[in-house]
Amino acid sequence: MEQLTEKQYEFAQATDVGCVRELNEDSIFASQGLWVVADGMGGHACGEVASALAIDVITSQSEQSEELEDSIQAAHKAILNAGQSDTAKTGMGTTVVAVSTSNDRYKVAWVGDSRVYLWDERLSKLNQITEDHSLMVRLINAGLISEKDAMTHPQRHMITQCLGSTEISEVKVDSFESHWDGGQQLLLCSDGLSDEVSDDMIAKIMRSNASLADKTNHLIELAKKAGGRDNISVIIIESPLKKPLNFIQKIKELLGR
Secondary structure (H helix, E strand, C coil), rough: CCCCCCCCCEEEEEEEEECCCCCCEEEEECCCCCCEEEECCCCCHHHHHHHHHHHHHHHHHHHCCCCCCHHHHHHHHHHHHHHHHHHCCCCCCCCEEEEEECCEEEEEEEEECEEEEEEECCEEEEEECCCCHHHHHHHCCCCCCCHHCCCCCCCCCEEEEEEECCCCCCCCCEEEEEECCCEEEEECCHHHHHHHCCCCHHHHHHHCEEEECHHHHHHHHHHHHHHCCCCCCEEEEEEECCCCHHHHHHHHHHHCC
């Protein structure tokens, strides 16, 4: 496995208000070593304030070398405190998904239904790394509803936890850790993308030879063409490891061409 030393990551990010909402309640952050998507809760007070506060706390905590899960927990408490000190902000909330990197490894941590997908070029396969904290996932896992039925269920947008929820003093932060392989990309997104664009269509865009920026913009445009009923945020991060050579490239390398 190739080891990394102060490797620079290639990434692209974009966020869009969509076609229906007047205000973009999503907040995103993208830098070397840390990427975050926070989706302020639609219908909650000051969703854009909650998502921005989550970003501020997570980035600040990360600068102090705090674990990603602890940073997200701190963001939850900060949002709760802000709501308690200002009644106009009571009830505000946000989902969050974050990726941090260290050498040849990456960690994903999340609360809510914002997602991270892993695209593997060698396998030409897209996998959802995160599992939504949602009522539908609970029902599917319990065998009470099918994935097909969940797509049209009237409560399909109901999440089971978010940062700022006044019902819980601590959120359950799920996480996943793995190592980079060549030819991989991580896709972070709010549900404004995943609710409008199928996994098959996302995979088709990721499979293309377009630049990361073009892929990001294309995904957002697809979500808008499908209705754009929510704010849309997308970040794509490319593995810092060299892409594996195909057979012809290996032959050329052996021949010194």
